[in-house]
Amino acid sequence: MQHISGISRHQMRISCLEDAIAPDNQVRFIDAFVMFIDLAKLGFAIQTIKSEGRPSHATKVFLKIYLYGYLNGIRSSRKLEKESFRNIEVQWLIEGIRPNYHSIFDFRKDNPAALKKLFKLFVSFLKDADLIGGETIAIDGTKSRAHNSKKANFNQKKIDKHLEYIEAKTQEYLDALETNDDKENHPKIQNIQQKIERLKQNRIRYELLEEKLKESGEPQISTTDSDARALLVQGQVVEISFNMQAAVDAKHNLVVATHTINRNDRNALSAIAIEAKENLAIETYTALVDKGYHNGREIEICKQAKITTIVAQPEQGKNKENGTTKDYFVSNFQYNLTTDTYTCPQGETLKTTGHWHKKTTDRDSYKFKRYRTPKCRECLVKHLCTSRMAGRDIDRSQYADAVEENNKRYHANAQLYRKRQEINEHIFGTIKRQWGYNHTNLTGLEKVNGEHSLIMLVYNIKRTINILDVPALIAKIKNWNTPYKAKAYIVFITNYFRLCKDIIKNELQFAA
Numbered sequence: 001m002q003h004i005s006g007i008s009r010h011q012m013r014i015s016c017l018e019d020a021i022a023p024d025n026q027v028r029f030i031d032a033f034v035m036f037i038d039l040a041k042l043g044f045a046i047q048t049i050k051s052e053g054r055p056s057h058a059t060k061v062f063l064k065i066y067l068y069g070y071l072n073g074i075r076s077s078r079k080l081e082k083e084s085f086r087n088i089e090v091q092w093l094i095e096g097i098r099p100n101y102h103s104i105f106d107f108r109k110d111n112p113a114a115l116k117k118l119f120k121l122f123v124s125f126l127k128d129a130d131l132i133g134g135e136t137i138a139i140d141g142t143k144s145r146a147h148n149s150k151k152a153n154f155n156q157k158k159i160d161k162h163l164e165y166i167e168a169k170t171q172e173y174l175d176a177l178e179t180n181d182d183k184e185n186h187p188k189i190q191n192i193q194q195k196i197e198r199l200k201q202n203r204i205r206y207e208l209l210e211e212k213l214k215e216s217g218e219p220q221i222s223t224t225d226s227d228a229r230a231l232l233v234q235g236q237v238v239e240i241s242f243n244m245q246a247a248v249d250a251k252h253n254l255v256v257a258t259h260t261i262n263r264n265d266r267n268a269l270s271a272i273a274i275e276a277k278e279n280l281a282i283e284t285y286t287a288l289v290d291k292g293y294h295n296g297r298e299i300e301i302c303k304q305a306k307i308t309t310i311v312a313q314p315e316q317g318k319n320k321e322n323g324t325t326k327d328y329f330v331s332n333f334q335y336n337l338t339t340d341t342y343t344c345p346q347g348e349t350l351k352t353t354g355h356w357h358k359k360t361t362d363r364d365s366y367k368f369k370r371y372r373t374p375k376c377r378e379c380l381v382k383h384l385c386t387s388r389m390a391g392r393d394i395d396r397s398q399y400a401d402a403v404e405e406n407n408k409r410y411h412a413n414a415q416l417y418r419k420r421q422e423i424n425e426h427i428f429g430t431i432k433r434q435w436g437y438n439h440t441n442l443t444g445l446e447k448v449n450g451e452h453s454l455i456m457l458v459y460n461i462k463r464t465i466n467i468l469d470v471p472a473l474i475a476k477i478k479n480w481n482t483p484y485k486a487k488a489y490i491v492f493i494t495n496y497f498r499l500c501k502d503i504i505k506n507e508l509q510f511a512a
Contacts, residue, residue, distance in 0.1 A: 017092040024470045027089045029461070030067045032474045033122075034060050037484045042121065043114040045107075061094050062107035063118075068093055070458040073435050075451075077105035109442070112450025116259075119453040121484055122460055123256050123279050129476050131464065133251035134280045136416070138288045138423035139272055140248075141265050142432065143241040144452065145439035146228035153230050153240050155220040159210050163203065170199050227445040229262040242440065243268070244452050247276035247287075248424040252467055255427065256280055258456040260449045265292040269311070270301035277307060286310060288420040296399030297366060303402045310417050313407045328385040333394055335404075341371065342394050344385070348375040350394055357395075368395045431455060 021027060039059050040046050047056040068090060069080045081101040083090045108115075126132050173192045213221045222228040222240060233239045245268055247257040257276035261268055273287050284306040291312035302309045327345060334343045342350040350371035358367050376382060376391025386392040397403070410417060432438040437455050440448050464473060 017088065017096075020088050021092045025089065026071060026462075026465055026470060027068060027093045029465065029470050029473050029477075030064055030071070031093055032477050033461075034064050034067065036477050036480075037118075037121065037482070039063065039114070041484050042117045043111075045110050045114075057097060057099050057103060059107070061097055061099065062104060064093050065090070065099070065104060066108060066454060067458060067461070070454055071462060075437075077101040077108075080104050108451065108454070109447060112447045112453075115450040115457070116453040119258065119457040119460075120279050121482070122457055123254075124482070125477070125480055126254055126256075126460065126464065127280055128480060131252050131467065132249045132254055132256060132280065134249065134256075134282045134285055136250040136286045136288065136419075136423075137256060137273075137276055138248050138250065138420045139245070139269065139276075139293070140290060140420075140424045140428070141243050141245045141268065141272075142428040143231055143233045143239060144244050144260070144432075144437075144448070145239055145241045146222070146225050146448075147439075147441050147443050148222045148224040148228040148240045150230070150238075150240055152223045153220060153228070154209055154213065154223070155230075156210070156213060159206050159213070162206050163210075166199050166203050166206070170196060173199075225443040227262050227443075227448075231262075231264055242445070242448050242452075245272040246424060246427060246456065247272050248427060250419065250423050252463065253423055253427065254460050254463060255456045258453060260445065260452045262445055265290075266295050267298060269293040269295060269298035269309070270305070273302050273307050273309070274305050277305065284308060286416075288417055288423070290420065291315075294403075296397050296403045299406050300399045300402040303405070308409070309406050310409050310413055311406050312417065313410055325384045328381075328392075330394060335396070335400075342396075344373070344392070346379060346381065348373050348379070350392075352396075356398075367398045370395055427459065431459060 044059050044063070046059050050056065065080050065084070066075075069075055069083070074080055074083065078101045081099070081104060084094065084098045123132070127134065173196050176192055209221065209223075220230055228240050228242065230238050231241050231243060233241065243261045243263065243265065245257075245259055245261060246255050248254065249256050257272055257279050259272065259275060261271075269287075269289060276287075277285065286308045287302065287310065289309060289311040291314045294311050294314050299309050299311060332345050333350070335341075336343065340352060340354075344350060350373045352369045352371045354369065356367045356369060359365070371394040372391060374391070376386070379385070379391075382391070435455075440451055442448050442451055468476075
């Protein structure tokens with residue numbers, strides 16, 4: 001038997017790009033979506049038509065390229081440029097245009113805010129298409145490595161350590177100079193003098209960093225990307241990264257809100273929760289959140305915004321400072337709202353003077369009232385409750401009511417809370433492990449926000465295509481009424497495809 005024969009490279013064929021793209025190919029949806037919206041209203045930098053010089057590329061060309069690239073795991077501008085030469089899907093999508101990599105890169109760099117608005121617009125479309133329930137939303141975050149190494153990140157302790165080393169090394173070299181008799185001609189001495197000069201330059205650099213750190217008021221500073229921070233990734237592992245927040249709807253596990261911050265989760269709940277509410281234009285919903293977000297102030301803000309939170313309650317370990325055992329944790333002290341008192345496990349009443357104290361930590365600032373009882377001094381089990389000579393104190397935060405309500409909901413809805421991981425954990429796994437988007441090459445919080453919004457947008461697009469299909473999705477887009485709709489696109493694109501087919505038919509008939 002012979003092998004299957006290929007087509008001769010010199011064989012002439014009459015074909016068009018339209019015939020090479022299947023009706024259910026995802027590039028058809030990208031094209032329909034981009035052509036459907038008015039990019040100027042979303043804030044994209046629009047390329048104006050010039051009377052002189054080389055014509056510029058339309059802004060929609062670059063958006064199509066990036067949507068295609070991120071959907072297929074390609075985000076390098078140089079690789080995207082290559083795809084425009086060799087990839088028939090990209091050629092169909094941008095009609096054979098071949099922009100250079102620098103122009104492609106500039107589009108993503110120059111339009112971070114518009115990309116975030118585009119994500120929100122697509123969320124609005126999903127809501128109108130009845131693909132989002134808006135009743136239960138899971139909130140979580142994941143770390144994305146920044147374009148900044150650990151060596152280029154400094155805090156005061158690290159700067160002091162470098163300055164101490166420079167001081168000690170300089171003194172060592174000076175002592176070596178003093179003990180050498182032939183200071184002028186010895187070659188080693190010249191080498192030492194060069195090292196001392198290098199140390200002086202390093203000292204100036206670290207002193208300038210120290211001044212910049214004090215002026216910023218931040219606990220740390222990064223030199224490559226000034227917005228990047230050393231964040232706790234897992235356990236004791238620290239990476240210079242950003243924290244990508246995401247709110248995911250339970251109906252089809254679609255992302256309804258996202259933004260990126262440069263701090264940990266503790267003070268991040270209310271911002272992402274309220275953003276989800278605004279994006280969906282709903283009155284209330286239930287938010288499922290892990291214990292890393294458990295913060296009284298954030299829970300109170302959500303309560304005021306009519307968002308029902310179910311935030312996991314952190315486990316209480318042994319209080320080393322006060323020597324408290326498990327039976328005498330604060331949770332075992334009963335609070336009476338009417339009398340504003342606590343009752344301890346031994347039945348004694350702890351009262352307050354009503355005075356509000358203020359406490360400020362690195363993470364938070366809040367007011368609290370202190371409750372105590374003189375009976376503590378005579379209690380037989382005092383050693384199990386506290387090691388303080390004056391007796392046990394209970395501090396009640398100004399946010400305690402909201403926290404207690406949340407904790408009751410958490411214990412009463414254990415089965416609902418367990419769905420949190422099912423809703424949003426796989427999204428980060430898909431983005432970081434399968435697609436490889438576990439880092440960013442952009443610098444600056446605003447630009448990183450734009451890229452992460454683009455990532456979440458393409459995730460929603462891919463998942464929506466899996467839920468429906470491309471033709472059904474295009475039909476929904478065409479029938480969607482939005483202020484960002486591009487005028488006369490539907491008529492134009494339909495007539496354009498019909499014209500292409502008519503031309504091909506006529507050419508084939510003429511050739512026959």
